[in-house]
Amino acid sequence: MRFFKFHAPLSVAGPALVTSLVTGLVTGLVAGLTMGALPSFASAGEAAASAVMYHRFGEDDYPSTNIKIEQFEQHLQELKAGGYNVMALDEIVTAIINGSELPEKTTAITIDDAYLSVYTEAFPRLKKFGFPFTVFVATDAVDRADAGAYKRYMTWAQLKELEAHPLASIGSQTASHLHMIDATSLINRRDLERSQARFEEKLGIKPNIIAYPYGEFSSDVINIVRDMGFIAGFGQHSGAFGPNDNIYTLPRFAMNEDYGDIARFKTAASAMPITVEDMLPDDTVIAGEDNPPALGFSLVNGPKGGVNCFSSHEGKLQTERLGESRIEVRMEQAMPKGRTRLNCTAPGPDGRWYWMGRLFYVKE
Secondary structure (H helix, E strand, C coil): CCCCCCCCCCCCCCHHHHHHHHHHHHHHHHHHCCCCCCCCCCCCCCCCEEEEEECEECCCCCCCCEECHHHHHHHHHHHHHCCCEECCHHHHHHHHHHCCCCCCCEEEEEEECCEHHHHHHHHHHHHHHCCCEEEEECHHHHHHHHCCCCCCECCHHHHHHHHCCCCEEEEECCCCCCCHHHCCHHHHHHHHHHHHHHHHHHHCCCCCEEECHHHCCCHHHHHHHHHCCCCEEECCCCCCECCCCCCCCECCEECCCCCCCHHHHHHHHCCEECCEEEEECCCCECCHHHCCCCEEEEECCCCCCCCEEEECCCEEEEEEEECCCEEEEECCCCCCCEEEEEEEEEECHHHCEEEEEEEEEECC
């Protein structure tokens, strides 16, 4: 049995969101191939990792959040044969916090929403391959499954069986799977308190890692999460991560039917972080007068080559290098209401990619 003694979120992304995100990612990869010298980013042996994210398995009537069984089995075979270091998410988080070294190609398997197919399809296959994994759970949905209202979610009995297995960990995705970024601090806190109480009552644990529902977070949300004892938070923006990243805004690569081919999976599972500092803007929420915002960051260790940046609403963005390490990103169009993803990539060694992703959000 594995669980996070302190632990959490991601929710179902709609087809339009997934399409816009992945289109930007693929475009970034292709454009990055035209760059010259390779950047000198986070080196081997540092605390660096990536994480992949799933929702449903073999549920073909939900293609935007589903992975086909044959795709999932290809992913697992690649992880087994491709020289990856598949680690439990809590162990990776601990290494990132402590700055401990991680082996090359360290990756984590995460699953959101506790759909029944996690138990019937993913769990048996993950046990067969011996890979640790984390399931992020919104407790209200499990209560409804227990009551017979939700037929496609796991019950508490199934979650208890899963949580007792040494490969499995349980994370939080709140109680009601709410839009935390739009909710008041009081509502967010009460929702998390309610979910933690249910976890403790039904499973005897209090998760200490959260996956934000819909991948949405802000500085206010992070402050609440931190105050409640969570040690890390994950979104739905793409990218790898390391010790320079905010432990409460860590990225994951989403997998689904359309964007779960083996080439993309290899790119995601083997991604390396672009180590940056002095990132602007420093919060997720973009106010009307600051839209589009001034975007920029400083590269640590000063890459020799270029970095390509893309947004989910505008495509490729103009970048300008200032001095040895500062990169300013020029966005011409205002971000639309809701979520916008920024992805910056550069080619790395051995066919791998450096990848940094950021989430921005414009409120109604």
